Amino acid sequence: MGRPNKTIHHPAAITTSTALCLHTYDQLRRTPFNRVFAAVYTCAVLALLYHHALQIFNATTLLSSSLSLLLLTADSILAFQWASAQSFRFRPIRRREFPENLETVIRETDNNYPAVDIFICTADPYKEPPIGVVNTALSVMAYDYPAEKVSVYVSDDGGSELTLFAFMEAAKFAGHWLPFCRRNNIMQRSPEAYFRSNYTSSPDSENIKILYENMQVRIEHVMEQGKVGKEYIEGEEQLRALGKWATHTFTRQDHPTIIQVLLINERDKNMTSCAVPNLIYLSREKSKTQPHNFKAGALNVLVRVSAVMTNAPIILTLDCDMYSNDPQTLKRALCYFMGPSMAPSLGYVQFPQIFHGLNKNDLYSSEYKRLFQINPLGLDGLQGPNYVGTGCFFKRRALFGNPSCFIRPELPELSPDHIIRSPIYSHDIQALAHRIATCDYEKCTHWGTKLGFRYGSLVEDYYTGYRLQCEGWRSVFCSPDTPAYLGDSPVSLIDQLGQTKRWSIGLLDVLFSKYSPLTFGIQSMGLLMGLGYSHYSCWPISSIPYVIYAFIPQLSLLHGVSIFPKVTDLWFFLYIFMFLAAYMQDLIDYILAKGTIQRWWNWQRMWMINALSSLLFGSFEFSLKFLNIAMLGFNLTSKVQDDELSKRYKQGTFEFGVNSPIFVPITMAAIVNLIALVVGLLNGILQRRNFDELAMQVLISGFVTVNCLPIYQAMLLRSDDGRMPTKTTVVSMLLVLILCVVSAIIP
Numbered sequence: 001m002g003r004p005n006k007t008i009h010h011p012a013a014i015t016t017s018t019a020l021c022l023h024t025y026d027q028l029r030r031t032p033f034n035r036v037f038a039a040v041y042t043c044a045v046l047a048l049l050y051h052h053a054l055q056i057f058n059a060t061t062l063l064s065s066s067l068s069l070l071l072l073t074a075d076s077i078l079a080f081q082w083a084s085a086q087s088f089r090f091r092p093i094r095r096r097e098f099p100e101n102l103e104t105v106i107r108e109t110d111n112n113y114p115a116v117d118i119f120i121c122t123a124d125p126y127k128e129p130p131i132g133v134v135n136t137a138l139s140v141m142a143y144d145y146p147a148e149k150v151s152v153y154v155s156d157d158g159g160s161e162l163t164l165f166a167f168m169e170a171a172k173f174a175g176h177w178l179p180f181c182r183r184n185n186i187m188q189r190s191p192e193a194y195f196r197s198n199y200t201s202s203p204d205s206e207n208i209k210i211l212y213e214n215m216q217v218r219i220e221h222v223m224e225q226g227k228v229g230k231e232y233i234e235g236e237e238q239l240r241a242l243g244k245w246a247t248h249t250f251t252r253q254d255h256p257t258i259i260q261v262l263l264i265n266e267r268d269k270n271m272t273s274c275a276v277p278n279l280i281y282l283s284r285e286k287s288k289t290q291p292h293n294f295k296a297g298a299l300n301v302l303v304r305v306s307a308v309m310t311n312a313p314i315i316l317t318l319d320c321d322m323y324s325n326d327p328q329t330l331k332r333a334l335c336y337f338m339g340p341s342m343a344p345s346l347g348y349v350q351f352p353q354i355f356h357g358l359n360k361n362d363l364y365s366s367e368y369k370r371l372f373q374i375n376p377l378g379l380d381g382l383q384g385p386n387y388v389g390t391g392c393f394f395k396r397r398a399l400f401g402n403p404s405c406f407i408r409p410e411l412p413e414l415s416p417d418h419i420i421r422s423p424i425y426s427h428d429i430q431a432l433a434h435r436i437a438t439c440d441y442e443k444c445t446h447w448g449t450k451l452g453f454r455y456g457s458l459v460e461d462y463y464t465g466y467r468l469q470c471e472g473w474r475s476v477f478c479s480p481d482t483p484a485y486l487g488d489s490p491v492s493l494i495d496q497l498g499q500t501k502r503w504s505i506g507l508l509d510v511l512f513s514k515y516s517p518l519t520f521g522i523q524s525m526g527l528l529m530g531l532g533y534s535h536y537s538c539w540p541i542s543s544i545p546y547v548i549y550a551f552i553p554q555l556s557l558l559h560g561v562s563i564f565p566k567v568t569d570l571w572f573f574l575y576i577f578m579f580l581a582a583y584m585q586d587l588i589d590y591i592l593a594k595g596t597i598q599r600w601w602n603w604q605r606m607w608m609i610n611a612l613s614s615l616l617f618g619s620f621e622f623s624l625k626f627l628n629i630a631m632l633g634f635n636l637t638s639k640v641q642d643d644e645l646s647k648r649y650k651q652g653t654f655e656f657g658v659n660s661p662i663f664v665p666i667t668m669a670a671i672v673n674l675i676a677l678v679v680g681l682l683n684g685i686l687q688r689r690n691f692d693e694l695a696m697q698v699l700i701s702g703f704v705t706v707n708c709l710p711i712y713q714a715m716l717l718r719s720d721d722g723r724m725p726t727k728t729t730v731v732s733m734l735l736v737l738i739l740c741v742v743s744a745i746i747p
């Protein structure tokens with residue numbers, strides 16, 4: 001397993017006096033503790049499985065053996081989840097980089113700053129408002145970096161003139177914004193975020209603010225009208241570009257390629273005659289008869305189009321809602337790519353996804369701290385973190401075969417080593433760019449299978465990173481104290497669950513493919529990395545133990561059937577130990593990653609809610625797809641916020657106000673557990689007879705009930721629009737009734 005070098009010095013620098021270091025890392029101090037804990041917990045897991053085996057063996061009735069079998073199933077899956085998570089705890093490291101040394105190192109090695117191509121994906125002007133996309137683009141155009149080396153490509157899968165118009169406006173505004181940022185050395189280079197912050201007001205900043213607001217008003221007007229009115233169009237070129245929407249029958253799923261070069265750094269010097277980056281708008285051709293492979297498809301078109309226009313060796317992929325929060329980020333990432341000793345096998349540098357606008361205790365745990373901030377540290381100590389779709393710098397070469405075996409693309413112009421000799425706007429470049437953006441271009445090529453971003457999963461990011469790492473590319477997790485990027489996260493429960501549902505379908509796509517991490521992954525990357533990827537892929541499966549634990553102990557309790565060890569039994573304490581120890585370790589990890597107890601509580605609650613909703617529905621829909629019964633697409637997460645909804649989110653109240661079957665299982669669980677708790681306690685108080693046998697079941701019901709408090713509130717106490725729809729409540733109650741009756745018949 002490739003281990004990173006402890007400190008990377010420039011070889012020449014070691015002999016000279018200036019030993020400048022670009023990056024270093026430390027192993028986390030808790031590692032030895034993690035390993036000891038893992039050893040102890042392994043014994044506990046084995047003991048528990050042995051206990052279950054004994055139970056099944058000694059079972060006298062069909063009922064008791066099937067109950068034991070269910071518990072064994074649940075605990076085996078949980079045990080696998082726990083064991084595979086050890087890859088994240090085995091050797092976590094934290095890196096630091098020194099961008100301030102970059103310039104000297106580059107000079108001393110007779111190098112130059114490399115060119116960087118930045119890709120921004122957007123797919124729907126109504127779910128992803130263009131003004132937001134524009135802010136993301138401006139924030140990266142204003143990086144502290146030689147502007148002539150930067151090209152920003154915007155991919156619009158929404159095929160919308162509204163987005164193109166917004167970018168025409170942005171191109172003009174960039175001419176003011178970029179020099180303004182440099183002049184005043186401001187840190188916040190997304191204008192929206194800058195004006196939202198308490199910036200120091202000056203005549204300069206007030207002027208810029210007016211320009212920004214003018215742009216915003218124009219973009220919003222056009223949005224309201226749904227098309228770009230004549231009065232907004234300036235000049236021939238805009239007319240020609242926007243005219244394409246009038247002359248073609250233009251729909252999102254069916255339209256020709258549109259490539260519009262909006263800024264060219266050689267041509268468009270801005271106000272203070274300092275350079276601007278290239279800015280290119282691209283909407284690839286779409287046809288209803290051709291699969292377009294969602295975001296992965298969009299990214300591959302970007303890889304090709306940028307190859308013929310600028311062909312930078314470094315690529316940054318960004319989602320439209322992830323703006324840059326630190327102008328040094330590009331240099332920071334280069335600290336890993338530029339150091340001469342950095343293994344030629346470095347494929348990508350991933351920054352964490354961090355979100356702004358979360359409410360105080362992160363009600364829906366949209367932060368995904370474990371996924372985006374904690375686990376990557378662990379993988380980084382092995383072969384590197386998984387790719388999370390945004391905030392990731394790639395070596396272009398990594399998209400063309402493994403580190404030692406380059407796969408030549410079918411056109412020499414697409415090759416990472418191809419040198420461009422004509423300007424971006426020249427006729428032949430434009431013609432070629434249009435040709436490689438067509439929707440049937442990829443037929444009979446390796447794009448999506450061996451080249452570029454990989455197709456076949458709704459989590460193209462996870463899948464692509466995984467395949468690259470299987471090929472032998474390693475990656476690096478770069479997590480500076482100032483978040484490099486800040487993104488939007490869903491502010492309503494249904495959006496959040498929709499997102500997790502899409503992810504779980506995508507993860508299962510990978511689990512059940514011939515590249516399954518359980519087999520192929522472990523073979524190509526080794527046990528720990530393979531298990532790490534399996535942990536994610538198998539996440540949706542963890543809905544099974546949660547469903548079992550949410551219903552079986554409770555229904556048994558209602559019928560007075562004991563399924564766990566007695567309080568006086570030693571096995572009882574094994575259960576208690578395992579529960580508390582796992583929870584405590586999770587809490588400690590969370591706190592050490594700057595989390596709070598409340599946020600951790602919400603996180604574990606969301607974990608349960610997800611297991612009984614999105615993961616369950618995701619697994620179900622995946623099965624339909626697997627059996628060819630249904631086709632599934634990429635449902636975009638909305639980035640617009642309804643006022644009332646935002647208000648409730650800020651107050652921290654759960655949002656159930658949509659009629660959706662996805663809420664039914666969790667509502668059922670809430671009802672069953674409450675009843676079981678009450679019945680269990682009454683039994684205990686009134687009869688005392690077999691309370692010690694049922695104690696564990698009462699405890700579990702109690703724990704679930706506490707977690708479900710917001711659901712009872714939403715069902716019974718609330719009157720706002722976010723309350724549980726009556727239909728959901730009634731349906732859930734009926735289903736619970738049926739469950740009780742059926743389970744009463746069984747014995």
Ligand SMILES: O=c1ccn([C@@H]2O[C@H](COP(=O)(O)OP(=O)(O)O[C@H]3O[C@H](CO)[C@@H](O)[C@H](O)[C@H]3O)[C@@H](O)[C@H]2O)c(=O)[nH]1
Pocket residue numbers: 121122123124128155157293294295298318319320321353388389390458459460461499502503506634635636637638
């Ligand atoms: O056909 C499509 C669908 C989506 N997108 C873009 O993909 C990005 C991510 O979509 P979003 O709805 O925000 O999904 P999230 O669930 O928030 O995204 C996470 O999960 C995705 C995989 O499911 C990754 O692609 C993302 O990078 C990762 O942040 C957005 O910029 C979209 O514009 C496209 O370009 N074309």
Ligand SMILES: [Mn+2]
Pocket residue numbers: 319321488637
């Ligand atoms: Mn997103």
